[in-house]
Amino acid sequence: MRPIIIAANWKMNTLPSDAGELARQIAAATPDPGVIRVICPPSVSLAPVAAALAGTGVAVGAQNVHAEKSGAYTGEVSAAMVAAWATWAIVGHSERRRDQKESDELIGRKLLRCREAGLRPILCVGELLEEREAGRAVDTVRAQLQGALAVTIREGLGVPADLVVAYEPVWAIGTGRTARGADAAEMAGAIRDTVAALSDAATAAALPILYGGSVTSAAIDEFMAEPSIDGGLVGGASLKVDEMAGIVARAGLTAAARLEADAAGDEGATADPASGASR
Numbered sequence: 364m365r366p367i368i369i370a371a372n373w374k375m376n377t378l379p380s381d382a383g384e385l386a387r388q389i390a391a392a393t394p395d396p397g398v399i400r401v402i403c404p405p406s407v408s409l410a411p412v413a414a415a416l417a418g419t420g421v422a423v424g425a426q427n428v429h430a431e432k433s434g435a436y437t438g439e440v441s442a443a444m445v446a447a448w449a450t451w452a453i454v455g456h457s458e459r460r461r462d463q464k465e466s467d468e469l470i471g472r473k474l475l476r477c478r479e480a481g482l483r484p485i486l487c488v489g490e491l492l493e494e495r496e497a498g499r500a501v502d503t504v505r506a507q508l509q510g511a512l513a514v515t516i517r518e519g520l521g522v523p524a525d526l527v528v529a530y531e532p533v534w535a536i537g538t539g540r541t542a543r544g545a546d547a548a549e550m551a552g553a554i555r556d557t558v559a560a561l562s563d564a565a566t567a568a569a570l571p572i573l574y575g576g577s578v579t580s581a582a583i584d585e586f587m588a589e590p591s592i593d594g595g596l597v598g599g600a601s602l603k604v605d606e607m608a609g610i611v612a613r614a615g616l617t618a619a620a621r622l623e624a625d626a627a628g629d630e631g632a633t634a635d636p637a638s639g640a641s642r
């Protein structure tokens with residue numbers, strides 16, 4: 364069974380002086396142990412957020428890592444540096460693809476750096492509005508995955524075993540306009556097919572896929588209702604304690620329901636050997 368994950372992407376918001384307190388409040392308001400919770404503050408706030416979250420069960424993530432291990436890259440932050448506080452990292456966010464012109468090859472190298480530093484990567488993929496309107500959404504996302512994972516495969520890592528993919532249609536980010544659950548589910552299917560072709564069916568089946576783009580406590584249900592979606596990457600709403608409380612609580616209901624369905628399925632298989640079904 365795949366885990367349910369809610370990751371908060373604070374982007375370039377909060378100050379080191381208030382980030383720890385916000386993280387503490389979110390942790391206190393999201394007590395659900397059935398949901399993996401990750402908070403990704405700006406890199407200068409990793410230390411206070413890590414201190415605030417110690418012992419809460421909420422993990423710390425970085426919003427980015429550099430594609431090189433170390434060296435003459437003024438102003439940049441390496442995976443090993445953020446790993447002093449973080450255990451997760453977002454890579455390939457669409458705002459960085461747009462503003463820093465990050466290529467799939469560069470993003471693939473960031474996945475390598477995450478592995479070396481022991482950071483669990485959340486690889487963001489997603490199409491532009493014009494790509495969706497032209498019927499090229501799936502092709503775009505497939506190419507993004509293939510481009511980044513070609514690097515990890517070439518370097519002998521394969522598809523990283525701990526990889527998480529966040530499907531974030533660019534037109535849904537920060538716009539208040541979400542994708543439809545069915546479209547996100549269709550894309551999740553395409554993502555797993557692509558990963559299966561690059562590795563194997565078991566790796567694809569175990570891959571957690573999150574939806575991102577204007578997720579709120581009111582919008583999350585549409586995505587959690589899709590069995591192929593395993594949580595959310597939350598931007599704007601993740602800065603609001605009440606919103607995070609609602610989102611994690613809603614995701615927790617799905618986590619509990621999936622656990623129950625899984626257990627019932629197992630019992631069913633044992634209780635009814637005559638059915639010939641094997642799980």
Ligand code: PGA
Binds near residue numbers: 536597598
């Ligand atoms: P949003 O951002 O929730 O504000 O749309 C999501 C993201 O960019 O990860």
